[in-house]
Amino acid sequence: MNLNFPFDPLERAEKVERLVMKDGKRLYYRFRAAPYYGGIATADAIGCSFLCAYCWNYFRNLNPARFNKFYSPQQVASNLLNIARKRSFNLFRITGSEPILGEASLEHLIEVLKIIFQEKPHSVFILETNGFFLGYRVDLIKKLIFKNLWIRISLKGVDENSFELVAGARGEFFQYPLIALKELEQQGMKAWPAVMRDLFTDEEIDQLGKLLGEYGIGARLEEEILEEYPFVTENMKKRNVKIK
Ligand code: SF4
Numbered sequence: 001m002n003l004n005f006p007f008d009p010l011e012r013a014e015k016v017e018r019l020v021m022k023d024g025k026r027l028y029y030r031f032r033a034a035p036y037y038g039g040i041a042t043a044d045a046i047g048c049s050f051l052c053a054y055c056w057n058y059f060r061n062l063n064p065a066r067f068n069k070f071y072s073p074q075q076v077a078s079n080l081l082n083i084a085r086k087r088s089f090n091l092f093r094i095t096g097s098e099p100i101l102g103e104a105s106l107e108h109l110i111e112v113l114k115i116i117f118q119e120k121p122h123s124v125f126i127l128e129t130n131g132f133f134l135g136y137r138v139d140l141i142k143k144l145i146f147k148n149l150w151i152r153i154s155l156k157g158v159d160e161n162s163f164e165l166v167a168g169a170r171g172e173f174f175q176y177p178l179i180a181l182k183e184l185e186q187q188g189m190k191a192w193p194a195v196m197r198d199l200f201t202d203e204e205i206d207q208l209g210k211l212l213g214e215y216g217i218g219a220r221l222e223e224e225i226l227e228e229y230p231f232v233t234e235n236m237k238k239r240n241v242k243i244k
Helices: 009-020 058-062 073-087 103-119 132-136 138-144 160-167 175-186 202-214 230-238
Strands: 025-034 040-045 091-095 124-129 149-155 190-196 222-224
Touching (some): 009 025, 009 103, 009 132, 058 230, 073 091, 073 103, 103 124, 103 138, 132 138, 138 175, 149 175, 190 202
Parallel strands (some): 040 091, 091 124, 124 149, 149 190, 190 222
Antiparallel strands (some): 025 040
């Protein structure tokens, strides 16, 4: 898939969604028990509207067309529930990708959530998202009102320039994840921002804290830790993204 930096993330999301969604099914490459959050049933999907320099799923997200294993919401939920049953987990997530690229992938996600919460009503699903599409289409947020859905929005920068450098998407789109967070809080939903701490100075993190305040976002900022796989270090070098 040809990609020139910086790109329009909306155009990219549309193209990628066409590649990773087919008749309500989505492209996944793995289901696993992961140690994060104390143990979580995890589905690894493919396809993102961004292409972050530090993404651990960089090459799959760069070129999703190489993959062809599509799963229905029933298959995804059933795989996750089996893992949870075997490992006595109460937490679920989809990762490695952007779960919400557009309306088709959102509908797929909602079906997965419905089945999981029907089968395990007291479990928690952690939605890891870059927040872009939810900020662009805030009218869709109400579709995600589930009692035990927690939404973690990974912010890619502290301003337009750092967002563009890290996410690869044009800086003018920086605001959308913040708009999503604001709306989620206004709807009374559990949501919080996260940021890759290693890429920013203390002053830049303070600057982001102030910006979150200006948007009226009260949730605590989670600090992510960079996983320095050799290909991540190499990609960051190529994209001129530095550890600070
Ligand atoms: S938003 Fe997440 S999945 Fe998408 S490219 Fe960035 S790190 Fe990877």
